[in-house]
Amino acid sequence: MSWNEPGGGNKDPWSGRNDQNNPPDLDEVIRSLQDKLGGLFGGGSGGGSSDGSTMRGLGIIAAGAAVLWGLSGFYIVDEGTRGVVTRFGAYVETTTPGLNWHVPTPIEQVQVINVEQQRFIEVGYRSGGGQAMGSVPKESMMLTRDENIVDVRLAVQYQVKDAKDYAFNVLDPNSTLKQVTESVQRGVIGASDMDFVLTEGRSEIVMAIKSEIQNVMDAYKAGILITSVNLQDAQPPEQVQGAFEDAIKAREDKQRLINEAEAYSNDVVPKARGAASRIVQEAEGYKEKVIARANGDVSRFGQLMVEYKKAPAVTKQRMYIEAMESVLERSNNVLVDVKGGNNILYLPLDKMTTKMSEEQPAVAPVSHESTSVVSQPVKEAVKTDIRASARERDVRGR
Structure with a gap:
């Protein structure tokens, strides 16, 4: 009777099992596995050696x-x-250049960070191959303190200062630095006037931005060192560029006129000061001259007073003669009192001088000196007569 025929008891002649409900033999499974492994490594089918x-x-x-x-x-x-x-x-440690070892993955891992590479970010513009590609108005347009709009483009260079902080404290250091830079830039520009930003305040603004960025990144412990901040461009918006250029031209003309005025002032003022100094010195000289003359007159009057006390009549006559001499020196008309008569002799010296000057040769014009020389003998004679008359009066008076 076959094993699978009715009444055969449903016995399986290959499995060695008398009942399908019995579990497989564990020893046979282990033995079969050992045989397979032994066959792989060249082992025999024996029990212990396998x-x-x-x-x-x-x-x-x-x-x-x-x-x-x-x-x-x-x-x-x-x-x-x-x-x-x-x-x-x-974090475990930071390793230095050279051959190093760490517990292999997945226990430990190593992230190598370049700490000397010069990295940079651009705010307000994008460049490619060293050529400016254009402005980014969303980043570059900023409001100044005097409520003007300027287009500012900034480039920041940095490097890693601390590899541990750079790797762990900030999720995206480059993006964080860019956001911080834009924020600081807007703050510094917003605290400055437009003219200051576009003209003489560039270096001061750059230094302020660099210092403020470094302070913020140090507060974040981002492990970043700002090496340089470059103000690529700062100008008014393109829409008002023409008007702004006109304003700059007007400012330059103003400065030019101021410089010309200062040059003229520098030329005129020293001359005026020199003239004023000369006038002052002349006045001082005139003052000293008048004072000296006054002192001389006082001294002469004092001496004359002494002589007058000694001989009043003689001194009076002498003073009269000297006064008449000084008067007659400036006069061309002389009246002479003739002795023993009531007639007065009139000498027209001016006409005599004119007539004598006309008789001079035409080649040599008559000068004031020659006139004085011609009239001098006449004046001396008149003076002699005056002195004689004065002596006679003096004698009669005595």
């Missing part, structure tokens, strides 16, 4: 895998970079 070779094979595989896993932990940090080691995501 088990030992299998275990040795597994140990060799495990040892080789462990060696390879440990060797994968070696890494090289190049010059100018730092390696940030993390263990299950937590």
Whole structure:
């Protein structure tokens, strides 16, 4: 009777089981697995020797895998970079350039960061290949303190100061720095006037922006060092560029006229000061002259007073004669009192002088000196007569 025929008891001749409900033999399963592993590593089908070779094979595989896993932990940090080691995501250490080792993945990982690379961001514009590609109005348009709008383009260069802070404290350092730069830039520009931003205040604004950005990034502990801030361009909006150029031209004309006025002032003022100084010196000289003359008159009067007290009549007569001499020196008409008579002799010296000057040769014009020389003998004679008359009166008076 067949095993699967009715009444055959449903026995399976290959499985060795008398009942389908019985579980498989565990010893047979283990033995079958050992045989397969032994066949893989060249072991026989014997019981004890097969088990030992299998275990040795597994140990060799495990040892080789462990060696390879440990060797994968070696890494090289190049010059100018730092390696940030993390263990299950937590910071462990920062490694310096050279050959280093860490517990391999997935326990520890290394992030190599270049700390000497010069990185930069652009605010207000975008460039490519060193050529300006255009403005970004959303970033470049800013309001000044005097309520004017300026187009400012800024470039910031930076490098990593601390690899640990750069890797852990800020999620996206580049984006964070750009946002901080735009915020600080708007604050500094908003506190300045438009003319200051566009003209003499550029260097001061750049220094203020750099200092403020560095302070904010240090407060964030972002591990970033700002090396330079460059103000690429600062100008009014394109819509009012023409009017602004006219205003600049007017300002330049104003400055030119001021410079010309200062040059004229520098030329005129010293001359005026020199003339004023000369006038003052002349006045001082005239003052000294008058004072000296007055002092001389006082001294002469004092001496004359002494002589007058000694001989009043003689002194009076002498003073009269000297006064008449000074008067007659400036007069061309002389009246002479003739002795012993009531007639007065009139000498028209002016006409006599004119007649004598007309008789001079025409080649040599008569000068004041020649006239004086011609009339001098006549004057001396008159003076002699006056002195004689004065002596006679003096004698009669006595």
